[in-house]
Amino acid sequence: MKTFLLASCCPPLWAHSIGLWLLLFLSSLTASAQTFAKGADTGWLQQMEANNYYFYNDQGIRQDCFQILKDKGINSIRLRVWVNPSMVDWVNGHCSPAEVVTMATRAKNMGFRLMIDFHYSDSWADPGQQNKPAAWAGHSFTQLQADVYDHTASVLTALKNNGVTPEWVQVGNEIPNGMLWPEGRTTNFGQLTQLLNKGYDAVKAVSPTSKVVIHLDKGNDNARFRSFFDQLTANGGKYDVIGMSYYPFWLNQDYSVSISSLQYNLNDMASRYGKEVIVAEVGGDAVAAPQNVYDMLVAVQNAVYAVPNGKGLGVFYWEPEGYRSFSGYQLSAWSNDGKPTAAMNAFLVTPTAPAPPASGTNVLANPGFEANNAATQTPTGWTSWANTTANYAADKTEAGGQASTYRLTHWLGSAYQVSTYQVKTGLPNGSYTLRAWVQSSGGQTACQLYAKNFGGAEKNVNLPVTSTWAQVQITGIQVTNxxxxxxxxxxxxxxxWCNFDNVELFSTTVTAIRATAAPAARTPYPNPATDRLTLSLPTGATEATATVYSLTGKLMLRQSVQAAAATVDVSRLTAGFYQVRVEGKGYLEVQKFVKQ
Known part of the structure; x- marks a missing residue:
């Protein structure tokens, strides 16, 4: 979703009994990494240039915007196409078929891969507006199907005649409520499917290697996507890729609140429908908060890259170059001085799959229900479900834990149904064990520890009737998605009633998703460190960027290092465990160290 405001517009970790451990992996530039799309939607660029808006690199040298994007790691360009747009409105017009052919040809000649985004409108199409082109307004539904086919085929044929073959073609833009209203609303999903299939057929007739993308907004909303694609599947919809928009800014929250939901949805779409997935739009307020947007972009790329079996295709920033003095758009990634913000450096980072947890390492958050340091209705890291609003009261933490202060309890003075759960995403595929300490009064219709949505049939175990703590477990959870x-x-x-505490989910055998483990670990020294940490670069490496994170993922510092003096000043860090990402040309290593 895009909104336009036009021109007015606890003790230290090292003190606990946690053994010092080192984790390292090398993410090489394999074929998968090379084909990961790092994209920019640049529909405004042609008009910006026509109105004397110039672009400058980090050094202040004027350059072609496409070249600056390329130097920032962008390898793909996305262009929207409108049917018969205004040719005088800079911001809400242009992007005509002829202009798109011109820009696509230019991008192709610079080595970019292409995504063409059909809005099937004369201007913006999104969840709140899917207006038919004026020329199609009085057409019957039969004629609308022909319009979709003919328009799609015509644009792709013009591209083909210029030697351009788009890798991806979007049939519709952000269509959770359908397109070409009213005939193509989701309230008549059969007709919507027929329109989408006409677009699909036209793409394959002209450009059979292009992948057809169906695109919705709110990529963190799994229910939204399941509802749409279940109906599309039931109606015989044809497509190759599920596209998502992801804008934490428009959700009025930091990306850290919803990034796990995005990861879950990416994985679920790939598994449930057997399709590839792509984040076709992302953005943030990179002028006001460049570091936060940088971190968000890295997290989103990693989330897409971590989708199992290489089904995560890439990430596109929506209009990074559209700085505000032109568009009034708040989420561009360019400053009004014509230079890219530091957020764009995120596309220079090599995306990585999550490192496999060591066998026996618990991957759950707040497993002992101690994080809130108080009895609470909503324990950190957990989600609750109840069959009625009143029955949410059955789910709470309270004193009397198995080995510490708090436990989770299900109890109510009337009949209830309630579930307390975590969804863990980004797990390396392999075998896992779930276990927990429990108590139960008995008498329930069902009272179970369960594991599901891992790519196989649900596994569960009934809680024993006991007033003393007993440990139950589920083994052989084969995660495949x-x-x-x-x-x-x-x-x-x-x-x-039942009680629940000290829950563990851990791998017993793990297969990495994409990352390949390095043959031997390079160790930073001294470890523990006090003021300076010396890093070991791979053989032949001359320079690298060192980025230090806390073990909760908070960015602490970043600096460039040279092989001759690969040292980092850690004197200002508080005591505890840290992770340092050592990244250079063609390699990325993650090392652990202790600051004392």
Whole structure:
């Protein structure tokens, strides 16, 4: 979703009994890494240039915007196409078929891969507006199908005649509510599917190697996507790729709140429908908060890259070059001085799959329900579900934990159904074990520890009736789609209760998704460090960027290092465990160290 405001517009970690451990992996430039799309939607660029808006690199040298994007790691360009747009409105017009052919040819000649985004409108099409082109306004539904086919085929034929073969073609733009209203609304999904299939057929007739993308907004909303694509599948919809928009800014929240939901949805779409996935639009307020947007872009790229079996295709920033003095658009990634913001450096980072957890390492958040340091209705890291609003009261933490202060309890004075669960995404495929300490009064219709949505049939175990703590476990959870939902489920009568504590989900055998483990670990020294940390670069490496994160993922510092003096000043870090990402041309290593 895009909104336009036009021209007015606890003790230190090292103190705990955690053994010092080192983790390192090398993410080489394999074929998969080379084909990962790092994209920019640049529909405004032609008009910006026509109105004497210039672009400058980090050194202040005027350059072709495409060249600056390329130097920032962008390898793909996305262009929207409108049917018969205004040719005088800079911001809400242009992007005509002829202009798109011109820009696509230019991008292709500079080595970019192409995505063409058909809006099937004369201007913006998005969840709140899917207006038919004026020339199609009085057409019957039969004629609308022909319009979609003919327009799609015509644009792709013009591209083909200029030697351009788009790698991806979007049939519709952000269409959770359908397109070409009213005939193509989702309230008549059969007709919507027929329109989409006409677009698909036209793409394959002219450009059979192009992948057809169906694109919705709010990529973190799994229910939204399941509802749409379940109906599309039931109606015989044809497509190759599921596209998502992801804008935490428009969700009024930091990306850290919803990035795990995006990862879950990416994995679920790839697994549920057997399709590839792509983040076709992303953006943030890179002028006001460049570091936060940088971190968000790295996280989104990693989330897409981590989709199992190489089904995550890439990430496109929407109109990074459209700085505000031209467009009034708040989420561009360019300053009004014509230079890219530091957020664009995120596309220079090599995306990485999550490192496999060591065998026996618990991957759950807040497994002992101690994070809130108080009894609470909504324990950190966990999600609750109940069959009625009133029954959410059955789910809470309270004192009396198995080995520490707090535990999770299900209880209510009336009959209730409630579940407390976590969805873990980005898991390396392999075998996992789930175990927990439990107590139960008995008498429930069902009271179970469960694991599901991991690529196989649900596994569960009934809680034993016991007033003393007992440990139960589920073994052989074969994760094949990079995710797993685990939880406690109660379908209980009045005054039935159960308790739940110290929950663990850990790998027993792990297969990495994309990353390849390095043959031997290079160790930073001294370790523990006090003021300076010396890094070991791979043989032959001359320079690198060292980025230090806390173990919770917070960025602490970043600096360039040379092989001759690869040292980092860590004197200002507080004592504890840290991760340092050592990244250079063709390699990325993750090393762990202790600051004392």
């Amino acid at each position: 990079g995710q797993c939902e685990i939880g406690l489920w109660s379908d209980a009568n009045a005054n039935n």
